[in-house]
Amino acid sequence: MNPEPASPPPSAPRGSDRVFHTCFALLGGTYILLLAATVVADAFYTSPAHLWRALQSPEIRHSIRLSLLSCSLTTLLSLWVAVPIGYLMTRLRFPGHALLDALLDIPIVLPPLVIGLSLLILFQFPPLRALERIIPITYAVPSVILAQFMVACAFAVRTMRATFEQISPRHEQVALTLGCSRSQAFWMVVLPSARRGVLTAATLAWARALGEFGPILVFSGATRMKTEVLPTTVFLELSVGNLEAAVAVSLLMVVAAVAVLLLIRAYGLNPVLNRPL
Amino acid sequence: MIALEHVTVHAGAFTLRDLSLDIPAGSHTALMGRTGAGKTTLLEAVCGLRPVSAGQIRIGGRDVTTEPPGARGIGFVPQDGALFEHLTVRQHLAFALVVRRWAPGPITARVTELADWLGLDPLLDRRPHGLSGGEAQRVALGRALSFHPQLLCLDEPLSALDDDTRTEICSVLAEVRRRTGITVLHITHNRREAERLADRILLLRDGRIEPCPASS
Numbered sequence: 001m002n003p004e005p006a007s008p009p010p011s012a013p014r015g016s017d018r019v020f021h022t023c024f025a026l027l028g029g030t031y032i033l034l035l036a037a038t039v040v041a042d043a044f045y046t047s048p049a050h051l052w053r054a055l056q057s058p059e060i061r062h063s064i065r066l067s068l069l070s071c072s073l074t075t076l077l078s079l080w081v082a083v084p085i086g087y088l089m090t091r092l093r094f095p096g097h098a099l100l101d102a103l104l105d106i107p108i109v110l111p112p113l114v115i116g117l118s119l120l121i122l123f124q125f126p127p128l129r130a131l132e133r134i135i136p137i138t139y140a141v142p143s144v145i146l147a148q149f150m151v152a153c154a155f156a157v158r159t160m161r162a163t164f165e166q167i168s169p170r171h172e173q174v175a176l177t178l179g180c181s182r183s184q185a186f187w188m189v190v191l192p193s194a195r196r197g198v199l200t201a202a203t204l205a206w207a208r209a210l211g212e213f214g215p216i217l218v219f220s221g222a223t224r225m226k227t228e229v230l231p232t233t234v235f236l237e238l239s240v241g242n243l244e245a246a247v248a249v250s251l252l253m254v255v256a257a258v259a260v261l262l263l264i265r266a267y268g269l270n271p272v273l274n275r276p277l
Numbered sequence: 278m279i280a281l282e283h284v285t286v287h288a289g290a291f292t293l294r295d296l297s298l299d300i301p302a303g304s305h306t307a308l309m310g311r312t313g314a315g316k317t318t319l320l321e322a323v324c325g326l327r328p329v330s331a332g333q334i335r336i337g338g339r340d341v342t343t344e345p346p347g348a349r350g351i352g353f354v355p356q357d358g359a360l361f362e363h364l365t366v367r368q369h370l371a372f373a374l375v376v377r378r379w380a381p382g383p384i385t386a387r388v389t390e391l392a393d394w395l396g397l398d399p400l401l402d403r404r405p406h407g408l409s410g411g412e413a414q415r416v417a418l419g420r421a422l423s424f425h426p427q428l429l430c431l432d433e434p435l436s437a438l439d440d441d442t443r444t445e446i447c448s449v450l451a452e453v454r455r456r457t458g459i460t461v462l463h464i465t466h467n468r469r470e471a472e473r474l475a476d477r478i479l480l481l482r483d484g485r486i487e488p489c490p491a492s493s
Binding site for chain 1: 321324325326345346347349351352353355357359361362363372373376377420421424
């Protein structure tokens, strides 16, 4: 005779799971609702006519052009710096490593206005003032790029560090035994393995640069048709009471930000968001 | 063939001190020992991946102690294969030859020879993602053998494989040695694997290398 089937182990009643999930969904849902509501409110406040009018404005067109140019240059500069820093910080241990690690995060935690102010003060020192006589930087286009670079690069460095940490040093070591120099191992093995991380770092740097306002306002000013980028436009339009134009430009930035986020999700790698700040 | 003379190697707080070892040419030497005994540290020192703070490493009478890994003529197969995810199997087999600037003709010939030999023909255009454990280890083995190394260093290459695949790769390793006569230094935890493949089984214990006692 078959023995009686063993009774299932006691488990929490399913109803309590439902209550637990509902409570958490309600708590989290409030924030998600707020996020969605702000975007929807922007979209409903403006109209295609407002958007069209905004895009016809020479100032706003200049601002879009400068934003695209400066963000792209900032992204290239950030990658140029973030890849070697990320690699060295991951692979080497040296005295002061922890201090340097903390230093690299300063632009992430510092108030944006302070970054702008610090840049402004830095360019008051004689060597940089001498440089300004040759290449105007403060309150000129290069200052926009430098202000964006200061913040965006920190995010790119973070991303590249997380990326290189995920790549086992064994791959590099095997490449060395196969005849590679350290540099060949990096270019032929490590960097191709890090390509998704590089793309994520680039998109994050671009998005951060696009939204940068505080350092640009202090270090570059808000001169129309000169150092005006999209966040500056929103500020300037708001300050003269042209709310429709400000919202239209904001919506353009929302669309750009969402596109970048989708791009990051498409690559399926977001190491920055997986690490505590 | 391979001689370690009073070698001292550091790995963080761990140190292997004054270690000597002779591996005859053409032999298959299995090195066993408990986890943390320093087997991989020793293998890394032989391959040039970890600096030696004292002593000498000689390969074929040549002092290679300070030579970079690529100049030592050692094929290295790590535990997980460490295949390069962006390269196809064909590119893996050709990798060391491209780095060594071989002409395209000999590279193709060597890749064909290795693929035929290791049963990799149907996989040549595949990338590591999706290869089985046994296939990945055959690719790693082919990549390590491609440039005709004098010594093959195996760091527990069968430990992550199931029994059937382990038997299959054991046969491949035995065939490699029969065909090439290559000297093999093989780290393993598996006594049966060592007895099947090796001429000599050594034990690394308390920082000393000694012949492994026969199994009961």
